[in-house]
Amino acid sequence: MMNRTFLITLLALLLPAREIAQIALQKQIATIAAEAQGKVSVACSLPGLSIDCDLNPHAHPPMQSVFKTPLALTALHQIEQGKWALAQPIRFRATDRILPRTVSPLQDKYPAADVNVPLGELLRLAVSESDNAAADVILRTIGGPQAVNTYLKSLGIRGFHLQDDEAAVNQNPALQYRNWFEPAGAVQLLRRLADNPPVNQEHAALLLGWMQNTSRGPGRIQGLLPAGTIVVHKPGSSGTRRGLTAAWNDIGLITLPHGRRLAIAIFVTDSIADEATRNSVIARIAQAAYDAAAKTSSPSIPAP
Numbered sequence: 001m002m003n004r005t006f007l008i009t010l011l012a013l014l015l016p017a018r019e020i021a022q023i024a025l026q027k028q029i030a031t032i033a034a035e036a037q038g039k040v041s042v043a044c045s046l047p048g049l050s051i052d053c054d055l056n057p058h059a060h061p062p063m064q065s066v067f068k069t070p071l072a073l074t075a076l077h078q079i080e081q082g083k084w085a086l087a088q089p090i091r092f093r094a095t096d097r098i099l100p101r102t103v104s105p106l107q108d109k110y111p112a113a114d115v116n117v118p119l120g121e122l123l124r125l126a127v128s129e130s131d132n133a134a135a136d137v138i139l140r141t142i143g144g145p146q147a148v149n150t151y152l153k154s155l156g157i158r159g160f161h162l163q164d165d166e167a168a169v170n171q172n173p174a175l176q177y178r179n180w181f182e183p184a185g186a187v188q189l190l191r192r193l194a195d196n197p198p199v200n201q202e203h204a205a206l207l208l209g210w211m212q213n214t215s216r217g218p219g220r221i222q223g224l225l226p227a228g229t230i231v232v233h234k235p236g237s238s239g240t241r242r243g244l245t246a247a248w249n250d251i252g253l254i255t256l257p258h259g260r261r262l263a264i265a266i267f268v269t270d271s272i273a274d275e276a277t278r279n280s281v282i283a284r285i286a287q288a289a290y291d292a293a294a295k296t297s298s299p300s301i302p303a304p
Contacts, residue, residue, distance in 0.1 A: 022050065022051070022052045025051070025052065025053065025288060025289070025292045026052060026053070026054065026055070028288050029042055029053055029055050029285050029288060029289075030055055032281055032284045032285050032288065033055060033281060033285065035273065035277055035280070035281055036268045036271045036273050036277065036278060036281045037271055037272045037273045037277075038245075038268055038269055038270045038271030038272060038273065039056070039059065039061070039268075039269040039270055039271075040055060040056070040266070040267070040268050040269070040281065040285075041055060041056035041057060041059035041061055041182075041183045041266075041267045041269070042054065042055040042056070042057065042183055042264070042265065042266050042267075042285060043055075043057040043182075043183035043184045043186070043187045043264070043265050044187060044262060044263060044264040044265070044289050044293075045187045045190075045191050045262075045263045045264075046256075046260060046261075046262045046263070046293050047191070047195065049260075049293065049296050050296065051262075051289065051292055051293050051296065053264065053285070053288075053289045054184075056183070057182065057183045057184040057187075058159065058182050058183075058184055059182065059183065059267070059269075060159075060161075060180035060182060061180055061181070061183075061247065061249065061267035061268075061269040062176040062177050062179060062180055062238065062246055062247040062269065063179060063180055063181040063186075063236050063247070063249060063267070064169075064176060064236030064237055064238050064247045064249060065130045065132075065135075065216075065234065065235065065236040065237065066181055066186065066234050066235070066236035066249050066250075066251055067135075067148070067162055067179065067181070067236070068126045068127050068130065068135050068234060069127065069189070069207070069211065069234045069251070070148050070151075070152055070157075070160065070162070070189065071126065071135060071138060071139060071142075071148055071162075072123050072126060072127050072138070072207055072210070073151070073189075073193075073198070073199065073207060074142055074147055074148045074151040074152075075119070075123060075138055075141075075142050076123075076199045076203040076206070076207060077151055077198065077199055078142055078147075079119075079203070080199055080200060080203065084119055084141070084142075085119065086118065086119055086120035086123075087118050087119070087120060088118065088119045089116035089117065089118060089119075090116065090117055090118070090119050090122060090137060090138075090141055091114075091115075091116055091137075092106060092110060092113050092114070092115050092116070092117050092133070092134075092137055093113055093114065093137075094112065094113040094114055096113060096133055096136055096137050096140070097111075097113050097133060098132055098133050098136065098166060098167045098170050102132045102133060102166065102170055103129075103130055103131065103132050104125075104131045104132050104133035104134065105125060105129050105131055106122070106125050106131050106133050106134045106137075107131075107133040117134075117137075119138070119141070120206075122134045122137055122138050123138065123206075123210070124210055126138055127207065127210035127211060127214070127234065128210045128211075128213055128214045128215075128216075129214070129215075129216070130214075130216050130235070130236075132166035132167075132170070133166070135165075135166055136165045136166050136167055139165050140165075144165075145162040145163055145164065145165070148160075148162050149161065149162055152189070155189075155192060155198055156188070157185055157188050157189050157192070158182070158184070158185050158188065159180075159181065159182025159184055159185030159186075159188075160180075160181050160182070160185050160186075160189075161178070161179065161180055161181075162179055163175075163178050163179055164176075164178070164179055173238065173239065173241065173246065176238060176246055176247060177246070181251075181265075181267075183251075183265040183266070183267055184265075186251045186265035187251075187263045187264065187265050190251060190252070190253055190263035190264075190265070191263050193207070193208065193253070194253050194261045194263060208232050208253075211232040211233055211234055211252070212230065212231070212232045212233075214233070214234075214235075216235050217233065217235030217237075217250050219279035219280075219282075219283060220233070220235055220250035220266075220279055220282040220283060220286070221233050221250045221251075221252045221254065221264065221266065221282060221283070221286040222252075222254075222283075222286070223279060223280075223282070223283030223286070223287075224283040224284060224286070224287040225254065225286065225287060225290055229254060229255065229290075230254075230255035231252055231253070231254055231255075232252055232253040233250055233251060233252025233253070234250070234251055234252065235249060235250045236249040236250070237249070240275075243272055244270060244271070244272055245268070245270075245271045245272075245273075245275075245278065246269065246270060247267070247268070247269060248268040248271060248275075248278040248279075248282070249265075249266065249267045249268065249282075250265075250266055250282050250286075251264070251265040251266070252264060254286065254289075254290055254293075256290070256293055256294050257294055260293075262289060262290065262293045264285075264286060264289050266281075266282045266285050266286065268281060268282065
């Protein structure tokens, strides 16, 4: 049997240096992922450069609040079609409340509901604050899960499936497993937002701004990146039940030193590790991808 040193030497002779670096990156990511004590799926993309973060990129992990980025994009598309306006008041009904409790600054502010809220504010709350009640009001307004599925499919985004709203998943957590996003599909969506947004410049800037100005998931993708690194991201989290965390995710765009943006999606599924370890797994995978991308980036390549 060939020993490890001989195998590495053989690879160095047979493979270009870039391919060896890719193998090393994938091995590093797989080693980090094992610490989650669950299932980890990863994908990333940086056009024009060879970087491969793939680890189960076509898995179907429950996405939790990651879906709020596609939700907001669908709503912004409908606004551009003239169906709605950012300033348009939308009724937050008593029946929209998610009880007994959920993550919702909207519901905390208006516990009795029955108020009008501008659609733009509902979108900001859903994306930046991961507001579950606000997300469900938006979803009801734009036509339900199928409207989001149909719009993403029209953009050529593959591997996305939304079936339930936040209220349904809150009532029956098992439903989260039928609402999934392949990491490869999430990276497709991020690349589209970064390189060729399907909505106008104003609305694309709004969405990316909401994703950047979030207090959610600070220890995930951006946790170990150099200070000042711009990260536009959308985390998603489930609760932990009997020591099992069904979903601990983050997808985002990382601005590299030369201005190019690395798209990355990291999903941790059915983990028995504690929160600090789950955060560390995501942060270290993002750091590994960032380091690999920064090494291969060139200042002569213009930012898109």
